Amino acid sequence: MRQETLTAAAAPEIGLDTFLDGIWKENPTFVTVLGMCPLLAVSNSVQNALAMALATMFVLVMSNMAVSLVRNVIPSQVRLVAFIMIIATFVTVAEYLLQAISLELHRALGAFVPLIVVNCIILGRAEAFASKNPVIPSILDGLGTSMGFLLAIFTMGAVREILGSGSFLGFPLFGDNFEPWVVMILPSGGFFVLGVLMLGVNRLNAWLKAETR
Amino acid sequence: MNTESLGSIFLNSVLINNFVLSLFLGICPFLGISGKRDTAFRMGVAVTFVLVVTATSAYGVHRVLVYFDALYLELIAYIAVIASSVQLVEMFIKRVSPALFRALGIYLPLITTNCAVLGLALFQTARAYNFLQSLVFAVGSGLGFTLALVIMAGMREELSLAKVPNIVQGTALTLILAGILSLAFMGFGGLGG
Numbered sequence: 001m002r003q004e005t006l007t008a009a010a011a012p013e014i015g016l017d018t019f020l021d022g023i024w025k026e027n028p029t030f031v032t033v034l035g036m037c038p039l040l041a042v043s044n045s046v047q048n049a050l051a052m053a054l055a056t057m058f059v060l061v062m063s064n065m066a067v068s069l070v071r072n073v074i075p076s077q078v079r080l081v082a083f084i085m086i087i088a089t090f091v092t093v094a095e096y097l098l099q100a101i102s103l104e105l106h107r108a109l110g111a112f113v114p115l116i117v118v119n120c121i122i123l124g125r126a127e128a129f130a131s132k133n134p135v136i137p138s139i140l141d142g143l144g145t146s147m148g149f150l151l152a153i154f155t156m157g158a159v160r161e162i163l164g165s166g167s168f169l170g171f172p173l174f175g176d177n178f179e180p181w182v183v184m185i186l187p188s189g190g191f192f193v194l195g196v197l198m199l200g201v202n203r204l205n206a207w208l209k210a211e212t213r
Numbered sequence: 214m215n216t217e218s219l220g221s222i223f224l225n226s227v228l229i230n231n232f233v234l235s236l237f238l239g240i241c242p243f244l245g246i247s248g249k250r251d252t253a254f255r256m257g258v259a260v261t262f263v264l265v266v267t268a269t270s271a272y273g274v275h276r277v278l279v280y281f282d283a284l285y286l287e288l289i290a291y292i293a294v295i296a297s298s299v300q301l302v303e304m305f306i307k308r309v310s311p312a313l314f315r316a317l318g319i320y321l322p323l324i325t326t327n328c329a330v331l332g333l334a335l336f337q338t339a340r341a342y343n344f345l346q347s348l349v350f351a352v353g354s355g356l357g358f359t360l361a362l363v364i365m366a367g368m369r370e371e372l373s374l375a376k377v378p379n380i381v382q383g384t385a386l387t388l389i390l391a392g393i394l395s396l397a398f399m400g401f402g403g404l405g406g
Contacts, residue, residue, distance in 0.1 A: 033384055036244065037328045041237035081296060088289040095288070111335045114288050118328045120241060186399065187235045191392030198385035206380060 018137050022144025028121045029152035030201045035121040039153050040190040042112050046169045049157025050150075051105050055094045055113060057146035060122050062090045064142035067130040083126045084117070091116045121149060152197075159193050160184045215341045219349045222342075226353030228401040232329050233361040234394060239329030243362060244387055253366035254359065261355025263324045264333055266298045268351035271334035272344055291334045299325045329358060364394060 028034050038056070042048045066086045074082045095113045099106045106113070116122070125145055130138040161167060164184030166174045183189045232238045239260070246256045274290050303321045307314045324330060333354055337347045368390055377386060 033244070034241075036240040037237050040240060081293075084292055084296065085289060088292050092285060092288050096285070111332060111339065114335055115238075115328050115331060117288060117292055118326050118331050120326055123326060183396070186396075187237065188392045188395035188399065190237070191388050191395055195385050195388030195392060198388060199381055202380040202383075202385060 018140045019144040019147075022141060022146075023148045023151065026145070027148040027152065028124075028145055029149060030198060032121075032124070034124055035119045035149060036194075038112050038115065038119060039149075039156065040187075040194060042109055043153050043156035043160055043190060043193075044164065044185045045161045046154070046157040047105070048108055049153045051098070051102075052109060052112065053146070053150035053153050055098060055109075056116055056119065056121070056149055057143070058094050058097075059087065059090045059116050060125060060146045061139055061142035062093075063087045063122060064125055064130040064138040065135055066090070067126045068133060068135045068138035071131045079131065080123075080127070083123060083131075087122055087126070088117050121145060155197065156190070156193055159197075160189055164189060215343070215346065217340075217342075217346065219346065222346055222349050223353040224404060226350055227357040227360065228398065229404055231357045231361055231398055232332070232354050233358055234391070234398045236332070238332040239327050239358055242323070242327060243365065243391070244384060247362050247365040247387070248369055250363060250366045250370060253362040257355070257359025257362050259321055260324055260327065260329065260358050261352065263295075263299055263302060263321075263330055264351040264355045264358075265348065266302055267295055267330050267334055268337060268347045269344075270294045270298055271337065272347050275338050287338070291331060295330050295334070296325050329354065361394070361398075365391065368394070 022028070026032060029036075029039060035056075038052055042052045063083075063086050067083055070082070070086075091114060094116065095106075098109070098113060125141060129141045133141070158168065161169075162173060163181045166172060166178040166180050181189075184193070226232070230236055233240065233243050242256055242260070247253050271291055271294060274294055275287070278284055278287055278290060299321060303314075306321075333351060337350055342350060365387075369387065372386070372390070381389075
């Protein structure tokens, strides 16, 4: 898997593939196993999951664009520090934006919005893609990768909210007789759901491989 | 000003609100470096060390930013402080004890992007801990991180001999184990006042 990622980064195809790769073939969660902390921490409801995914998307796309714009100006010795500074700037913007849009959501996500700075997906894409490619493909790559992240965190959020609170986006789904699986919204539920999802993705990939052979 | 007692902060950060198992901070090293017990322990020590240094410097940085009324720079300042303190710690250890430096090896620079470190700085600011409280919080969190990592490594060492289906191996199995461990740590919830 790691091999695949490396070769893909070395010789990227420009265009639709750049966008699509991020969603499935190089899905940041299931294939490269990056950015686990926010994925587990704020996926206890669909609303939180979506807000987190959108904030991450904003930061990833903007920082990919900025990194790609300055890629020829920054000396390679200090590039990581420069990338982190760029990312931290956009995260600060995202945090103030979220606070202005919905104070309630800002409280629910807590420290995990500023923690987007250390989300390895973003630094990973800056280093592996945006620092070597022109602006447009970098934006596409950012969009694709964050769609992959959105897919993963949305699935987690949906499973955990439906089973853990018996609702979807706050609307109750089952009648009064439904006994919620409290464990699903607790921290351990996050580990369980992600483990089972990983298992499913492994199974699907094994099946796809057998099918193409 | 927060008036929480030092003992309660310590107990909270080691067991009840364990950084890894209930706050989901520092999951990457938890999944990546928990294969062997001794590497897990070394990683834990390195992280504890960086946490203490970060807690000290973040406390100072926060005071300076409050003085200049420039809190919007907090995040950028923290991450810069963390990156440079990791670098400093690395140089310091290399100079003082080359043996320890070799033992920690690649793990030290990786700690910069460990969310536990930035998380600690953000939490201590949000909870308005004073200097002593911040230090205790850092040591407790580091111990909690080490504890979780070492227990996990012990479990994985035992499991490496067991027969499990191919598709479960790797991350999926580790995650389900972590879920069970996190469930066990929830039992400590009753300790908090």
